[in-house]
Amino acid sequence: MNTTKAMIAATATFATCAAGAQTWPQFENPMVHVMIAFDGTDLTAHTDSTPLAMINYGDMHTAPADVLDGKYISSQYGFLADGFITLPQDAAIWIEMTSASAGIEAYEGGMRMMRQNHTYAPMFGTAGSDAAWKWGGTMHHPWFAAANEGSYSMVVNLYIGDAATGAPLSGFGSESVTLSWQTVPAPASAALFGLGGLVVSRRRR
Numbered sequence: 001m002n003t004t005k006a007m008i009a010a011t012a013t014f015a016t017c018a019a020g021a022q023t024w025p026q027f028e029n030p031m032v033h034v035m036i037a038f039d040g041t042d043l044t045a046h047t048d049s050t051p052l053a054m055i056n057y058g059d060m061h062t063a064p065a066d067v068l069d070g071k072y073i074s075s076q077y078g079f080l081a082d083g084f085i086t087l088p089q090d091a092a093i094w095i096e097m098t099s100a101s102a103g104i105e106a107y108e109g110g111m112r113m114m115r116q117n118h119t120y121a122p123m124f125g126t127a128g129s130d131a132a133w134k135w136g137g138t139m140h141h142p143w144f145a146a147a148n149e150g151s152y153s154m155v156v157n158l159y160i161g162d163a164a165t166g167a168p169l170s171g172f173g174s175e176s177v178t179l180s181w182q183t184v185p186a187p188a189s190a191a192l193f194g195l196g197g198l199v200v201s202r203r204r205r
């Protein structure tokens with residue numbers, strides 16, 4: 001191996017190690033959007049009511065995503081504008097958690113592909129955060145998480161509020177949406193089942 005090739009090999013190894021040192025939360029299932037529309041008076045929001053899978057990959061994540069370590073997670077739900085939205089002056093669309101199952105947690109996300117740039121800051125009342133969260137108008141997939149297996153739900157109310165304080169502004173409609181999840185066995189377990197099947201099929205041959 002000449003010197004140039006050795007250097008390239010060393011650089012490639014170093015780059016691989018650096019990339020491997022970061023672990024961001026996984027996602028695999030398709031996006032499910034909460035479609036938000038506002039016609040100047042009425043705010044409407046709707047989404048699929050089927051509970052979504054919440055999966056525990058058993059991963060330890062790079063900070064600040066370490067708030068999701070070892071938990072069942074889902075980033076399938078995303079808040080998305082259903083058409084062009086023009087807001088009243090100094091107003092914003094706020095999304096407030098009004099009720100939730102015990103044990104459900106929420107953290108700020110964004111576009112799923114941008115997970116290395118998400119803040120993972122607690123939201124919707126998680127860890128003492130405000131129940132109301134100001135939506136910026138772009139597609140936002142929060143990270144929902146739970147430490148234990150089970151069925152979870154969260155009701156969020158979408159309303160027009162003061163852009164600075166979140167205080168509801170009168171004269172505008174609001175709408176509540178129920179988000180729900182069901183934990184499913186970790187992929188690692190599924191992989192083990194798959195291996196078991198492979199062993200059995202080999203023995204049958």
Ligand SMILES: [Cu+2]
Nearest residue numbers: 031033078139
């Ligand atoms: Cu999306």
